[in-house]
Amino acid sequence: MHEGRPHAGDMVANGQIQMMVITSTGDDALDQIDGLKLRRMALAYKVPIITTISGALANVDAIKSLKSNAIKMVALQDYFDTEITTGVGETLQSASASSSI
DSSP states (O other): OTTOSSOHHHHHHTTOOSOEEOOOOSOOHHHHHHHHHHHHHHHHTTOOEEOSHHHHHHHHHHHHHHHHSOOOOOOHHHHTOOEEEOTTSOEEEOTTTSOOO
């Protein structure tokens, strides 16, 4: 941003950036100031920020997966839908399988 306009801050304000990957080498004071300003702008405009290369790679994998596979919705209760047998021949069912009150 210190190098003049137009810069990434303008693009964030104009809605041209949907996600930001901001990494720092820590060498240049001006780059650190620019990074701080960009992170603040991203927060103000609700633009997701990724600050590590490993985080960026994980996001790329997630986006690829979302584009190639349909999202399957599963209720949390379905992961725990089990029957428990008491020692007396009675069967207890999980809350998701019981009738509503």
